[in-house]
Amino acid sequence: MITHDESRMIRDTVAKFVKRELIPLEPLVLKRMAKGMDPILPPEERARLEEISRDIGLWGLEAPAALGGMELPATVMAGVFEEMATTCVPYRLPPDSPNLHMLQAVANETQRQKYLPGYCSGKLKSAIAISEPEAGGDPAAMRTRAVKDGGQWVINGRKIWISNAADADFTIVMARVGEGKREEGITSFIVDKGTPGFIVEREIQMIAAHKTYEVVFEDCRVPESALLGEIGQGYGPMQLRLMMRRLEIGSMAVGHAQRALDILATHALQRVTFGVRLADRQAIQWWIADIATRLHASRLMIADAAARVDRGESPRNEISMVKIFAVELAYEALDYAMQTLGALGMTMETALYPLWQDARLMRIYEGPTEVHRQAIARRTLRDYA
Numbered sequence: 001m002i003t004h005d006e007s008r009m010i011r012d013t014v015a016k017f018v019k020r021e022l023i024p025l026e027p028l029v030l031k032r033m034a035k036g037m038d039p040i041l042p043p044e045e046r047a048r049l050e051e052i053s054r055d056i057g058l059w060g061l062e063a064p065a066a067l068g069g070m071e072l073p074a075t076v077m078a079g080v081f082e083e084m085a086t087t088c089v090p091y092r093l094p095p096d097s098p099n100l101h102m103l104q105a106v107a108n109e110t111q112r113q114k115y116l117p118g119y120c121s122g123k124l125k126s127a128i129a130i131s132e133p134e135a136g137g138d139p140a141a142m143r144t145r146a147v148k149d150g151g152q153w154v155i156n157g158r159k160i161w162i163s164n165a166a167d168a169d170f171t172i173v174m175a176r177v178g179e180g181k182r183e184e185g186i187t188s189f190i191v192d193k194g195t196p197g198f199i200v201e202r203e204i205q206m207i208a209a210h211k212t213y214e215v216v217f218e219d220c221r222v223p224e225s226a227l228l229g230e231i232g233q234g235y236g237p238m239q240l241r242l243m244m245r246r247l248e249i250g251s252m253a254v255g256h257a258q259r260a261l262d263i264l265a266t267h268a269l270q271r272v273t274f275g276v277r278l279a280d281r282q283a284i285q286w287w288i289a290d291i292a293t294r295l296h297a298s299r300l301m302i303a304d305a306a307a308r309v310d311r312g313e314s315p316r317n318e319i320s321m322v323k324i325f326a327v328e329l330a331y332e333a334l335d336y337a338m339q340t341l342g343a344l345g346m347t348m349e350t351a352l353y354p355l356w357q358d359a360r361l362m363r364i365y366e367g368p369t370e371v372h373r374q375a376i377a378r379r380t381l382r383d384y385a
């Protein structure tokens, strides 16, 4: 059990790391983006950051203790994700958590031994392939199919918008087995990089310098041992994975909004127009008040949802609310900040534009905002029916 003081200390360590190591790299990242280059960090810079992260104990934060991790609860991780998202520098503390949650929930002993140590130490990268050309916001409509053939599974279908697909050492692939409709029959498999029939057909450049991939499965044969969890029971663990990622996105959105407020307020206190500081204008004050109020509300919502997760509950509804509320806050707060900075807000010299693009992506991935609103409305109406 982690104490309040320990939790505070971890968060402070992350905040200092971001301030001392990541924010100074923003001009480099922004310059690359302005030239149309990928905002990736040079390998030596990444290696240096990884060394520092390890040295100060920011490594394997969510990984199981048995694998050398800290196994931090969701309530503590919320603060970590928030602090890390106050910068536009693309650096994440490994392991990438959502797939870890799915693996921990359903992987068998052999799969744990094969994947978890490398994954938790940051050596193995993963992807998850759910979305299809005809099934994005509605993943239960997926068509990719897996059929048993002797001691192997044969996967056929097409996935799209898959992050990390080209680099991932393994991809968790969701496919339909049998004749079940919608959620029934959806099954997960682990497909290793280089498996014949797993074809990364094209790279798709997204906004915010993000890349996704279209992937084709053409008689892709995987061994029986690639089955992850139970046949036909993949939808639940997939939802667990999505739920944890949505909570993470909520915290990241709060980090983005906090940075927007920092930049907006600092500028408003200095900039004078028509003889008056922007900070003394009611229009600007209302933006500041709205952001501060919604930040407070978002943090309370996240703390509540994370505490439920830590108690073993599955607060899908509350996490949908977090995803809508915090992401809309981030998007609007960054827009207000850009407006307050005037022409400076339109440059590639502040972190605002990359963060705003990132917040724009958040409104789509892990379920578009409208789909979450529909899900909340459906659950709410059920109470009245």
Ligand SMILES: Cc1cc2nc3c(=O)[nH]c(=O)nc-3n(C[C@H](O)[C@H](O)[C@H](O)COP(=O)(O)OP(=O)(O)OC[C@H]3O[C@@H](n4cnc5c(N)ncnc54)[C@H](O)[C@@H]3O)c2cc1C
Pocket: 127, 128, 129, 130, 131, 133, 135, 136, 137, 138, 160, 161, 162, 163, 164, 206, 210, 212, 361, 364, 365, 366, 367, 368, 369, 370, 371, 374
């Ligand atoms: C940057 C990025 C990374 C991604 N990474 C991955 C990944 O790694 N793996 C993966 O599997 N997928 C990934 N995705 C896919 C993502 O999950 C889907 O794009 C998302 O679920 C929406 O699906 P869609 O694009 O097909 O939109 P659609 O389902 O076609 O929806 C389009 C729009 O229609 C509206 N809409 C849809 N349904 C409803 C409804 N019920 N009520 C009201 N309005 C509705 C919404 O406004 C929605 O934005 C990624 C997407 C992005 C943008």
